[in-house]
Amino acid sequence: MNEESSTLADIPGLMRIENPGKEELTAHCMELTHAVYPHHQVYGQFCTIHAHVDCPPEQAYDYLRQGHHLEEWTCSLRDFAPSGTPGLWVGYDRLEDDTRIYCKVVADPEAMTVDYHCSWDQGEKLWMIYLMRVVPAPLVLDKPGSVITWTNCRHPYYDANPHPDMAPRSDRPWVGDFWDLFYAGHTVEMNNLKAILEHRHRNGLPISMAPAQAVAR
Amino acid sequence: MVSLTDVASYLPGEPVPAEFYTDYPGAEDKLRDHPMFKVPPLRHHVAADETNADMVERAVQPLIERHGRDEIRGVDVLLVHSQLPDLPFVGAGTEVARRLGLNPEWLVDVANAGCASFVYMLKMARQILTTTEAKTALICNAQSAAGQCFTQSEVRRLAQAAIPGDGCGVGYVTTSADTPVLDVETRHIGAYAGDMTVAVDDGRKYWEPGESQLRIGFTDSSVAKVLARGNRLVPEVVTDLCRRLGVASTDIDVLITNQPNRTFLRNWREALQLPAQRHLNTFDQYGNLFGAAIPITLDHANRSQRIEDGDLVVLGGFAHAGDFAGAVAVRWHGGRG
Numbered sequence: 321m322n323e324e325s326s327t328l329a330d331i332p333g334l335m336r337i338e339n340p341g342k343e344e345l346t347a348h349c350m351e352l353t354h355a356v357y358p359h360h361q362v363y364g365q366f367c368t369i370h371a372h373v374d375c376p377p378e379q380a381y382d383y384l385r386q387g388h389h390l391e392e393w394t395c396s397l398r399d400f401a402p403s404g405t406p407g408l409w410v411g412y413d414r415l416e417d418d419t420r421i422y423c424k425v426v427a428d429p430e431a432m433t434v435d436y437h438c439s440w441d442q443g444e445k446l447w448m449i450y451l452m453r454v455v456p457a458p459l460v461l462d463k464p465g466s467v468i469t470w471t472n473c474r475h476p477y478y479d480a481n482p483h484p485d486m487a488p489r490s491d492r493p494w495v496g497d498f499w500d501l502f503y504a505g506h507t508v509e510m511n512n513l514k515a516i517l518e519h520r521h522r523n524g525l526p527i528s529m530a531p532a533q534a535v536a537r
Numbered sequence: 538m539v540s541l542t543d544v545a546s547y548l549p550g551e552p553v554p555a556e557f558y559t560d561y562p563g564a565e566d567k568l569r570d571h572p573m574f575k576v577p578p579l580r581h582h583v584a585a586d587e588t589n590a591d592m593v594e595r596a597v598q599p600l601i602e603r604h605g606r607d608e609i610r611g612v613d614v615l616l617v618h619s620q621l622p623d624l625p626f627v628g629a630g631t632e633v634a635r636r637l638g639l640n641p642e643w644l645v646d647v648a649n650a651g652c653a654s655f656v657y658m659l660k661m662a663r664q665i666l667t668t669t670e671a672k673t674a675l676i677c678n679a680q681s682a683a684g685q686c687f688t689q690s691e692v693r694r695l696a697q698a699a700i701p702g703d704g705c706g707v708g709y710v711t712t713s714a715d716t717p718v719l720d721v722e723t724r725h726i727g728a729y730a731g732d733m734t735v736a737v738d739d740g741r742k743y744w745e746p747g748e749s750q751l752r753i754g755f756t757d758s759s760v761a762k763v764l765a766r767g768n769r770l771v772p773e774v775v776t777d778l779c780r781r782l783g784v785a786s787t788d789i790d791v792l793i794t795n796q797p798n799r800t801f802l803r804n805w806r807e808a809l810q811l812p813a814q815r816h817l818n819t820f821d822q823y824g825n826l827f828g829a830a831i832p833i834t835l836d837h838a839n840r841s842q843r844i845e846d847g848d849l850v851v852l853g854g855f856a857h858a859g860d861f862a863g864a865v866a867v868r869w870h871g872g873r874g
Contacts, residue, residue, distance in 0.1 A: 340567070343565075344571070349761075350571070350572075350573040350760070350761070351571055351573060351800060353768070353800075353804075354807055355804035355805065356772070356808040
């Protein structure tokens with residue numbers, strides 16, 4: 321502990337209760353608290369959204385874990401089929417014409433995290449990653465259901481397509497051009513997800529659906 | 538049509554420098570660099586024998602000079618808000634009437650709406666002038682806590698002590714169209730009542746004899762709550778007022794609010810998307826003037842030509858720990874009757 325403390329002393333800019341102390345820490349936090357925050361400050365480099373969904377967490381996780389459900393709750397991802405590489409699927413992002421989207425699901429049932437590793441146009445480097453987590457609402461909100469969080473980080477490729485040559489057309493807009501709409505677009509999709517899960521749970525219907533037969537294209 | 542025809546103000550004594558607090562033996566200095574507790578360079582203190590009624594009497598003098606003694610003496614409505622009250626049983630209103638030779642039909646000592654009470658008194662004056670035979674009103678804010686409560690030997694050391702300042706602002710309200718009150722938005726929020734307390738360490742009632750010194754009882758957590766409420770409430774009432782007027786908050790030419798500290802001033806300006814030069818304050822000269830801040834800053838803005846003819850002026854604020862919030866809009870035309 322002492323060793324740790326002396327190590328910490330060498331690190332500039334730390335604010336811990338031992339120094340500056342409680343009052344100054346509080347005052348500093350007050351100063352950091354504004355009434356409003358500009359959009360770019362909140363959603364400029366990271367875009368995190370969250371929702372409470374009235375559906376048991378295990379079922380919500382199980383639904384998200386199965387990548388083909390993206391065709392139900394996202395606005396524009398459709399027609400997924402195996403790409404030939406195990407675990408990697410390829411479908412269409414109908415946000416733009418003729419745009420392929422590659423997707424691999426990385427899920428952890430213990431933590432109930434579901435990450436979609438994606439990219440447009442190519443499946444070699446999956447850089448566009450959607451990080452989702454299901455948290456049991458009884459634990460965090462003291463109410464039934466799930467809290468679902470969803471984060472995207474602004475990978476440099478959002479701002480510059482590393483493979484413009486792989487686009488179906490030279491004038492096809494790039495996914496990163498939409499970054500400033502991610503809060504809105506993801507909110508729309510989160511609302512879809514919530515509506516589907518809550519409708520099925522409320523009506524005693526199966527939450528998950530069998531994948532449609534992949535159609536070769 | 539009811540107008541805020543004129544405003545005037547009075548600041549007691551000579552300016553008191555920050556060092557009065559910062560150089561005081563045992564002064565808390567940990568928080569001096571933080572906007573929430575940053576010490577204003579100057580403030581004024583009431584003299585030892587100076588009462589709220591004294592201050593109101595002095596603040597009204599310019600109105601008498603500009604409008605004539607008879608006209609001011611003829612006011613039908615007198616509304617007075619004073620902090621600290623000089624007497625526990627009765628407000629300063631009737632004493633003000635005696636000093637100034639007023640004989641108002643309506644006299645109310647307002648003990649709520651704190652730092653936003655000028656807005657509330659303007660609303661009440663407008664209502665009375667609109668619905669009765671009354672033609673003119675005098676609304677008064679006296680603040681005398683700084684030089685009394687916050688200069689006590691123990692309290693003076695606290696970071697909170699260096700922020701307040703004393704002063705008095707008054708408004709002359711008439712049934713005319715010279716500086717019309719366009720609309721007013723107020724809300725009383727019972728849920729936040731009583732969250733601001735006066736503290737005495739030995740638990741006695743404030744009037745009981747004892748050694749402990751009266752101070753404002755804000756804990757860290759209550760300060761955090763008040764910050765969150767204030768951040769929300771003031772932009773909310775101003776925005777609702779603007780919506781009713783059919784204007785954007787960015788159309789406000791001059792915004793004047795209460796001025797608890799620099800953090801609130803910054804946050805309200807940001808939330809309403811107004812540049813600093815349109816959100817006027819007198820924090821650096823006078824500190825937190827509580828309820829007197831709005832009329833004093835308005836008077837200063839008017840006398841220093843910071844308000845132009847035809848400007849949309851919005852006055853807004855919140856009280857105590859958030860138990861009241863209000864905003865009023867006037868179309869400024871000189872404010873000199």
